[in-house]
Amino acid sequence: SKDMGGDAYQFYTAEMNAKALQHLILDNALHHALERGELQLYYQPQLDLVTGQVCGMEALLRWQHPELGMISPAEFIPLAEKTGLIVPIGEWVLRTACAQNQAWQLPGRPALPIAVNLSGRQFAQHNLAQTITRILAQTGLAPDLLELEITESTLIQDIQTSISMLHELNALGIAISIDDFGTGYSSLSYLKRFPINAIKIDQSFVRDIHTDPNDAAIVSAIIAMARSLGMKTIAEGVETNEQLVFLQSRQCDLMQGYYFSRPVPAEVITQMLNEDWCL
Numbered sequence: 001s002k003d004m005g006g007d008a009y010q011f012y013t014a015e016m017n018a019k020a021l022q023h024l025i026l027d028n029a030l031h032h033a034l035e036r037g038e039l040q041l042y043y044q045p046q047l048d049l050v051t052g053q054v055c056g057m058e059a060l061l062r063w064q065h066p067e068l069g070m071i072s073p074a075e076f077i078p079l080a081e082k083t084g085l086i087v088p089i090g091e092w093v094l095r096t097a098c099a100q101n102q103a104w105q106l107p108g109r110p111a112l113p114i115a116v117n118l119s120g121r122q123f124a125q126h127n128l129a130q131t132i133t134r135i136l137a138q139t140g141l142a143p144d145l146l147e148l149e150i151t152e153s154t155l156i157q158d159i160q161t162s163i164s165m166l167h168e169l170n171a172l173g174i175a176i177s178i179d180d181f182g183t184g185y186s187s188l189s190y191l192k193r194f195p196i197n198a199i200k201i202d203q204s205f206v207r208d209i210h211t212d213p214n215d216a217a218i219v220s221a222i223i224a225m226a227r228s229l230g231m232k233t234i235a236e237g238v239e240t241n242e243q244l245v246f247l248q249s250r251q252c253d254l255m256q257g258y259y260f261s262r263p264v265p266a267e268v269i270t271q272m273l274n275e276d277w278c279l
């Protein structure tokens with residue numbers, strides 16, 4: 001009320017719980033992170049399970065905060081989703097990843113695609129295809145060297161809208177993968193209707209492949225199903241040789257994980273490419 005005058009602010013602040021206050025501070029900091037150049041992309045190689053060679057990479061966002069240190073995307077991306085800040089941040093990610101991949105294109109080196117994570121909020125932008133077209137033109141990257149990763153839970157929120165957006169993106173010549181597959185409870189009938197190139201098997205299934213027969217069965221079933229639908233499979237979170245051997249035996253196409261490499265700065269990927277690192 002009016003009578004509270006200058007004390008009103010204090011009153012509400014006291015009522016705020018610590019988490020909300022922390023979010024407020026973090027949101028404010030995130031606003032400035034872009035301009036101050038605190039955001040950075042790391043890259044994790046993807047390996048072909050037949051040839052053992054690096055066949056692409058995924059761009060993963062990092063926030064190096066001057067006081068708080070490295071903040072995990074798992075922590076700030078949900079917040080950026082809520083505030084809508086993920087849209088300009090996501091555009092920065094797309095531009096940076098496309099420019100970096102264009103810089104990696106050298107004669108004598110195989111042209112490898114770069115995978116970029118797309119948030120639900122970005123996927124809902126009606127002008128997404130135009131934004132991507134503009135970024136490809138600005139960076140000079142060929143569309144077939146860009147892949148988008150969209151989570152299963154984003155795709156199943158509005159099936160009809162998702163299908164038409166996927167067709168729009170497909171028409172640009174970009175490949176699309178379903179991220180975190182197996183965690184979103186989508187039915188096979190939906191999957192069949194999505195113009196999708198690859199399925200990323202969530203790391204929660206890969207982790208216990210050797211100790212949990214159910215997870216082994218789920219992974220085998222996902223690979224077989226993807227093949228019958230003409231989609232590639234990428235296993236996430238591969239950390240051991242046992243997991244690798246299992247995936248090879250089930251004819252999974254690609255893998256990504258600490259077993260080969262953690263996400264690393266661009267310079268390290270450049271070195272891997274120059275020295276032809278492989279499994």
Ligand code: C2E
Nearest residue numbers: 060061073074077093117118119237238239257258259263
């Ligand atoms: P994600 O897309 O499922 O990415 C895979 C996550 O697993 C990454 O975590 C990666 O560092 C981690 N990882 C890779 N290999 C292994 C492994 O062998 N073992 C284990 N335990 N983990 C592994 P990260 O980089 O912390 O990213 C977390 C999530 O944040 C991502 O999950 C993605 O959902 C989101 N994210 C990251 N970058 C972006 C971005 O640019 N845009 C959007 N919208 N989301 C992003």
Ligand code: CA
Nearest residue numbers: 058117149179
């Ligand atoms: Ca991903």
Ligand code: CA
Nearest residue numbers: 179180200236
């Ligand atoms: Ca994933």
Ligand code: CA
Nearest residue numbers: 180202203204
């Ligand atoms: Ca995941």
